[in-house]
Amino acid sequence: MFHGSMVAMITPMGADGSLDDDALRALVEFHIRRESDAIVAVGTTGESATLDEEEHCAVIRQVIEYAEGRLPVIAGTGANSTREAISLTECAKAAGADACLLVTPYYNKPTQEGLYLHFKAVAEAVDIPQILYNVPGRTACDMLPETIARLADVPNIIGVKEATGDLSRLQKLCALCDPSFELYSGDDATGCEFLLQGGHGVISVTANAAPGLMHEMSVAALAGRREEAMAVDARLAGLHSALFVESSPIPVKWVMWKLGLANKGIRLPLTWLDPAAEGEVERAMEQAGLV
Numbered sequence: 001m002f003h004g005s006m007v008a009m010i011t012p013m014g015a016d017g018s019l020d021d022d023a024l025r026a027l028v029e030f031h032i033r034r035e036s037d038a039i040v041a042v043g044t045t046g047e048s049a050t051l052d053e054e055e056h057c058a059v060i061r062q063v064i065e066y067a068e069g070r071l072p073v074i075a076g077t078g079a080n081s082t083r084e085a086i087s088l089t090e091c092a093k094a095a096g097a098d099a100c101l102l103v104t105p106y107y108n109k110p111t112q113e114g115l116y117l118h119f120k121a122v123a124e125a126v127d128i129p130q131i132l133y134n135v136p137g138r139t140a141c142d143m144l145p146e147t148i149a150r151l152a153d154v155p156n157i158i159g160v161k162e163a164t165g166d167l168s169r170l171q172k173l174c175a176l177c178d179p180s181f182e183l184y185s186g187d188d189a190t191g192c193e194f195l196l197q198g199g200h201g202v203i204s205v206t207a208n209a210a211p212g213l214m215h216e217m218s219v220a221a222l223a224g225r226r227e228e229a230m231a232v233d234a235r236l237a238g239l240h241s242a243l244f245v246e247s248s249p250i251p252v253k254w255v256m257w258k259l260g261l262a263n264k265g266i267r268l269p270l271t272w273l274d275p276a277a278e279g280e281v282e283r284a285m286e287q288a289g290l291v
Contacts, residue, residue, distance in 0.1 A: 001129060001158055001182060002072055002099065003200050003222065004037030005214035007207035008045035008186075010249050010256060011059055013265030019055060021062065023262050028066040030261060034211035036071065037201070037218070039063060043076030043101055044138065045205055045249045050267040053084070057091040064096050078103030078133060082118050089126040099129040101161060101203070106139035112147045123154045130156055135163035135186055145169060149176035161186040161203045167193060174198055188240040192233040195221035205248055206239045209255045210288050238284030245277045255281060259290065 009031070012023035031039055041063035042048050042056050051059065060075045067073050075092035077100040079085040089100050104110075105118060123130050132151060136142035142164070151157050159182025162169050167190055173183055184201045185194035191202035195218060207214040213236055221229035243251045247270065254273040256262040266272060273281070285291045 002038050002074065002184075003182075003218075004202075005035075005207050005211065005218040006038040006040055006074065006184070006201055006203045007031055007036045007211055007214075008040045008043045008203050008205050009063075010208055010253055010262065011042060011046040011051065012256070012262040013047075013267065014263055015265050017265055017267045019059065020263055020265065024059065024062055025066045027256075027261060028063055031207075031211050032067070032070050035215040036207055036211040037215060038072040038074055038098075039067065040074045040076055040101055040203055041097075043074075043133075043203070044078075044103055044135070045208075045252070046076060047249065047267055047270070048076050048078070048103075049106075050270075053087065053091075056088060057095070060092050060097060061095040072098040074099045074101050074131065076101050076103070077122075078105075080105040080108050082121050085118070085122050086125045089122055089128065089130070093126055093128040097128065099131055099158065100126075101131045101133050103133040103135060104139050104141045104143050106141065109141050112144055115141070115143050115147055116150055119151050119157065120154055123151075123157050127156060129158045131158060131182070131184070132160040133163070133186065134160060137163070145172040145176055148173060152177045152181045158182055159184060159200070163187050165190050167197060170194055170197055170199060188236070188243070191240075192217055192221055192229050196224070196226055196229060205243050205252055206236055208252050209243075209259065209285070209290060210236060210239060213288065235288050238287040242281045242284035245280055246273060251277070251281050254278070255285060255290075258282070258285070
C-alpha cells in the first residue's frame with residue numbers, strides 16, 4: 001500500500017518546547033515538493049513520548065489537513081499501554097489518516113504472546129490499516145519474526161517497520177509472511193540493501209533532511225537498479241550515521257534548524273545537540289550536498 005521513502009517527520013517546536021504550527025505546515029509542503037512518498041506524523045522521531053495525547057492527536061490532524069491528500073499520512077499511534085494505543089489509533093482514524101504505525105510497547109518488556117495480544121487488540125478495536133514497528137534498541141523489546149508472522153494474519157495489519165538493521169530478519173519475514181505483507185526498513189544505514197533484497201520501503205530519519213535523495217535511492221532500489229541506488233546511498237551514508245551521533249531526533253532537529261526548516265526546539269529529557277558533535281553532522285550534510 002505504501003512504497004518508497006516515507007519520512008519519519010520531526011515535530012517542530014519553539015525554543016520553549018511549544019508546538020510550532022507554522023513550521024509544521026512548511027515541513028509538510030517541503031516533503032511534498034521534494035517527493036517524499038509518505039509522511040509519518042508523530043512517530044517516535046516526532047517525539048511522541050513527550051507529547052500528551054491531546055497534542056499528539058492535534059499534530060496528526062494538522063499534518064493530514066496540510067497534506068490535503070497529496071501524499072499518504074501514516075500516524076504514529078503506538079504506546080506502552082494498549083488502551084492508550086487504541087485511543088490514539090481511534091483519533092488517527094477520525095482525523096483521516098491513511099494508516100497507523102505502532103511501536104512495540106517500551107519499558108514493559110512484554111512476552112511474545114503479550115505483543116501478539118497487544119497488537120491484535122488494537123487492530124480489532126480500530127478498523128484502519130496498521131503497521132507494526134520493531135525497534136528493540138529503543139524499546140528493550142524485540143518482536144520476533146514468528147510473532148510478526150502471526151500478526152500478519154490479522155486482516156488490517158498490513159506490514160512491519162523492522163529497525164534492527166539485521167538483514168537476515170528480512171529474509172525470515174519474506175519466508176514466513178504472505179508476499180502481500182509490506183516490509184519496511186526502519187534503519188537508514190541498511191535501508192538501500194533492504195529494498196534491493198525485497199523490501200517495499202524505508203521509514204526514514206534521513207529523509208527529514210534529504211527527502212529528494214532518499215526518494216531517488218528508493219526508486220532505483222525498488223526497480224532493481226543496484227549500482228544507481230548504491231551511488232545515491234553513498235552520498236547519504238554520512239547522514240545515516242551522523243543522525244544517530246546522539247539520541248534521535250537530537251541530531252536531525254539540529255540539521256533541520258541549520259537548513260532553516262525548523263526552530264531551535266526540543267523537549268526534555270532530550271537536549272539540544274552537543275557542540276562537540278556539530279562538526280561530524282555538518283560534514284555529513286556537506287557530503288550529501290545539503291550545504
